[in-house]
Amino acid sequence: KAGVTQTPRYLIKTRGQQVTLSCSPISGHRSVSWYQQTPGQGLQFLFEYFSETQRNKGNFPGRFSGRQFSNSRSEMNVSTLELGDSALYLCATRQGQGNQETQYFGPGTRLLVL
Amino acid sequence: GEDVEQSLFLSVREGDSSVINCTYTDSSSTYLYWYKQEPGAGLQLLTYIFSNMDMKQDQRLTVLLNKKDKHLSLRIADTQTGDSAIYFCAESMDYKLSFGAGTTVTVRA
Numbered sequence: 001k002a003g004v005t006q007t008p009r010y011l012i013k014t015r016g017q018q019v020t021l022s023c024s025p026i027s028g029h030r031s032v033s034w035y036q037q038t039p040g041q042g043l044q045f046l047f048e049y050f051s052e053t054q055r056n057k058g059n060f061p062g063r064f065s066g067r068q069f070s071n072s073r074s075e076m077n078v079s080t081l082e083l084g085d086s087a088l089y090l091c092a093t094r095q096g097q098g099n100q101e102t103q104y105f106g107p108g109t110r111l112l113v114l
Numbered sequence: 115g116e117d118v119e120q121s122l123f124l125s126v127r128e129g130d131s132s133v134i135n136c137t138y139t140d141s142s143s144t145y146l147y148w149y150k151q152e153p154g155a156g157l158q159l160l161t162y163i164f165s166n167m168d169m170k171q172d173q174r175l176t177v178l179l180n181k182k183d184k185h186l187s188l189r190i191a192d193t194q195t196g197d198s199a200i201y202f203c204a205e206s207m208d209y210k211l212s213f214g215a216g217t218t219v220t221v222r223a
Contacts, residue, residue: 004156033210043202043213056209090156092211102147103211105157 002027004093004106012112018079021109023091025072030096032074033103034066037088046089049074078111086113120203120214126221132190134217136203139184143205146179148188151200151216160188160201195221 005024013019025032034046045058049068066076072093078085088110092103117139126132138146144165149157163170163177163186170177176189186203198221204211 031209035211042215043211045210045212048209050209058210092157102145102159102162103206104159105149107156 004091004104006089006091006106006109008109009107010110010112012114013081014114015081015083017081018077019081019111020075020077021089021091021111023074023076023093023106025074025091025093026095026104028095029093029104030072031094031101031103032068032072033092033094034074034076035090035092036060037090037108038084038086043090046076081113083113086111118203118205118212118214120201120217122215122217124217124219126193126219128193128195128221128223130193132188132193132197132219132221134188134190134201134203134219136186136188136214137184138186138203138205138212140205140207140212141181141184143207145206146177146186147204147206147211148175148177149202149204149213151202153199157202190219193219193221195223197221 007022031050033048037043047057052068063079068074088108090108091106094101094103120136147162148160174191178187200216202213202216204213
């Protein structure tokens with residue numbers, strides 16, 4: 001099976017712009033989670049989707065949003081970018097809806113905001 | 115709430131064993147995980163343990179769980195240069211993973 005894929009892998013934006021990141025889960029996986037990784041804050045949970053429904057959301061401002069499509073692919077959007085949004089954005093997927101199921105991570109999208 | 119803590123750095127000689135420690139505070143976590151991150155890469159799942167287990171062994175990896183003290187450890191036997199990476203422990207609750215800050219393991223010849 002192909003792994004989790006994320007596009008694009010690298011992105012450079014300027015302050016005030018918006019950005020959309022994409023995540024394609026492992027075939028058959030229906031849950032998609034997003035995490036932000038920065039040197040200062042480490043790995044922080046953004047949100048989780050299952051069957052197109054957001055089930056949990058982390059402590060991020062409303063500029064960060066996401067959605068999931070019927071084929072389980074997910075996108076996250078960040079509007080009005082700030083310098084502090086520069087980070088590695090990781091997507092993780094799992095097969096079912098159970099809390100105990102293992103999450104598998106993609107390679108990430110590295111976003112640089114200038 | 116959840117709060118996962120790890121020591122930040124570990125230096126080990128090639129061939130020796132590495133032990134990475136982690137503490138967590140949410141006693142209702144049912145699964146605890148170890149992930150590995152190499153430079154420029156995403157997170158690779160190494161192993162996990164269910165909270166009703168005390169130990170799990172998987173080739174060179176041994177996970178020990180002390181649920182009473184909320185302490186988790188990862189032992190890597192015969193550490194190799196390819197084991198140099200950042201190791202994260204994580205607990206799973208409410209459909210999300212809460213991570214520690216990561217332990218940077220450096221393997222020296």
